[in-house]
Amino acid sequence: MQPVLFLSHGGGPLPLLDDPEHAELLLTYALIRHKLDGLQPLPSALLFISAHWETKEPTLTAAAQPSLLFDYYGFPPQSYQLRYPAPGAPGLAASLAEQLAAGGWTTHLDAERGLDHGVFVPGMLLFPRADIPCLQLSLLDSLDAAAHLELGHALRALRDENVLIIGSGFSFHNMRAFFDPVTNQEASLNLAFENWLESSLRIDDEQLRENSLANWKQAPGAAFCHPREEHLLPIHVCAAAAGKPVTQEWRFTALNRHGSCYWWD
Incomplete structure (x- = not known):
């Protein structure tokens, strides 16, 4: 059975550009890569759920050789010349679409869309050989927390099919705050939300754990840390x-804000 991994992916391509404000994030990724290198067996495919793709209904990339989608602006020219030639997984995409349909989801395949930076940035850092097939699953544009928990339930069987499920977002994401000076109040809200998130993910009872996550807007600092929830x-x-409490957490500071990555065995 493959683990499940959540990655805070940093600011656009900055983790690939030796940005000093991402130094701690890169150290965290080095630890995660070491853990991934020890997996036996290695995953046969990577399924990414990135914050940077929203659709009305679940949609899967289905290109055999997916391109890259440079969905960021104002970065150095080399940011738009990056390459991550990992193969796609159209067969797995079709199979997963059938599984989701059997569970009542209306699902679509997209053979044109490339992998966005929520996929290829962590992909380049954690799987630099680009030899494991990658596909991406969209978020639902309803941004409903309970619906995304249900979507996760529908993916659970993939772990037994040797697929590594990777969520790619950021445990803190307030774009204005990234560029503002850090105040004591904001730092306190940031840390309070990180603590709440870890505590919620470690709840033993599945129903209580998911109830806490479904009601995340009631958490301390929630409105500040996530003005929008994607x-x-x-x-x-x-x-x-x-389907279980989180096994390991890594905390770091990036862009002067606290963030986290998570691992489930």
Whole structure:
């Protein structure tokens, strides 16, 4: 059985550009890569749920050789010349679409869309050989937490099919705050939400754990840390796909804010 992984992926391509404000994130990724390198067996495919793709109904990339989608702006020219030639997984995409349909989901395949930076940035850092097939599953544009927990339930069987499920977002994502000076009050809200998130993910009882995640807007600091929820929801998918409390957490500071990555055995 493959684990489940949630990654805070940093600011656009900055983790690939030796940005000093991502130094701790890169150290965290080095630890995660070491853990991934020890997996036996290695995953036969990677399923990414990225914060940067929202559709009305679940949609899967289905290209045999997916391109890259440079969905960021204003970065150095080399940011738009990156390559991550991992193969796609159209067969797995079709199979997963059938599984989701059997569970009542209306699902679509997209053979044109490339992998966005929520996929290829962590992919380049954690799987640099680009030899494991990658596909991407969209978030639901309803941004409903309970619906994303249900989506995670529908993915749970993939773990037994040797597929590594990876949520890619950011445990803190307030774009304005990234560029503002850090105040004591904001730092306190940031840390309070990180503590709440870890505590919720470690709840033993599955129903209580998922109830806490479904009601995340009631958490301390929630409105400040996530004015919009798309970077948080991949955690919901991961937690439900794992079906158990989180096993390991890594904390770091990036762009002067606290963030986390999570692993479920």
